[in-house]
Amino acid sequence: MTSGCTHEKIVSRGVVSDLRKICDKILSIAVSLKYSKDDIFAMHLAMEEAFINAVKHGNNGDIEKNVTIDYTITPEKFDISVIDEGSGFTPETLADPRAGDNLFKTSGRGVLLIKSYMDFVEHAQNGRLVHMVKKNTNKAIPGKA
Amino acid sequence: MNEVKPRISVYYAQNATVVTLTDEKILEEGDIKSIEDSIMPLIESRVNLVIDFSEVQFLSSTVLGLLIRVSKRIYEQKGRLRLCSIGPKIYDIFKITRLDEVFEISEDAKKAIKSLA
Numbered sequence: 179m180t181s182g183c184t185h186e187k188i189v190s191r192g193v194v195s196d197l198r199k200i201c202d203k204i205l206s207i208a209v210s211l212k213y214s215k216d217d218i219f220a221m222h223l224a225m226e227e228a229f230i231n232a233v234k235h236g237n238n239g240d241i242e243k244n245v246t247i248d249y250t251i252t253p254e255k256f257d258i259s260v261i262d263e264g265s266g267f268t269p270e271t272l273a274d275p276r277a278g279d280n281l282f283k284t285s286g287r288g289v290l291l292i293k294s295y296m297d298f299v300e301h302a303q304n305g306r307l308v309h310m311v312k313k314n315t316n317k318a319i320p321g322k323a
Numbered sequence: 324m325n326e327v328k329p330r331i332s333v334y335y336a337q338n339a340t341v342v343t344l345t346d347e348k349i350l351e352e353g354d355i356k357s358i359e360d361s362i363m364p365l366i367e368s369r370v371n372l373v374i375d376f377s378e379v380q381f382l383s384s385t386v387l388g389l390l391i392r393v394s395k396r397i398y399e400q401k402g403r404l405r406l407c408s409i410g411p412k413i414y415d416i417f418k419i420t421r422l423d424e425v426f427e428i429s430e431d432a433k434k435a436i437k438s439l440a
Contacts, residue, residue, distance in 0.1 A: 194352070195351075216412075219412050223381075223383065226350060226383045227384060230383065230384075275420060276420060276421040281422070281424075281425055282391060283391070284389075284392055285388050287384040287387055288384050290420060291419060291420070
């Protein structure tokens with residue numbers, strides 16, 4: 179049975195399929211804490227995009243580099259940091275994928291989706307860390323059937 | 324022998340080829356590549372293509388990139404593309420990224436086919 183608060187710090191290989199197992203675990207906790215379907219969809223999408231960014235763009239696909247996941251989930255909110263071991267980037271310089279010809283580019287929409295679906299997003303450590311928060315809009319009582 | 328699960332189903336209707344994405348979740352890079360490899364031969368010549376999302380409950384931005392590549396190929400061949408049966412949660416992703424303005428999206432396959440008549 180899931181307690182009211184789960185916190186884990188996991189250092190994983192920089193492989194998306196490994197990170198998805200962590201994602202699945204977090205989502206199952208969110209289900210048990212009665213997060214809404216919309217919240218779970220948002221958390222899933224944000225984690226997927228953050229993990230792909232960390233592996234492909236951060237670590238540049240180098241499986242010798244790790245991705246660190248530091249998360250806390252409570253009945254009230256989900257808080258996660260995803261940290262890669264790449265050279266970082268300047269988030270402010272990211273092109274808006276909705277602007278002009280960027281609309282027709284085949285990539286570059288991940289950060290926009292993360293910002294759109296999560297309640298709070300910040301980048302730190304020279305862009306190597308993305309910190310995201312999603313509130314439980316149901317605010318359910320844990321353990322109640 | 325490994326069982327290979329098809330990622331799309333295809334049927335031909337009037338003047339359109341209709342591709343239904345059969346996965347509920349489209350995430351894995353290999354799956355997306357497999358979908359692309361299945362669709363591209365269908366649009367090597369001028370064709371009107373409908374992509375049906377009725378089975379799809381979840382996708383990542385990587386799939387949006389695939390759709391852009393498919394649309395470019397179709398337009399190069401002077402064909403036309405319609406997307407259809409996109410559920411509300413997936414449609415939100417199109418709206419947020421403004422791809423609802425790039426793609427012509429129909430309510431269902433029947434209407435998409437009709438729009439290509």
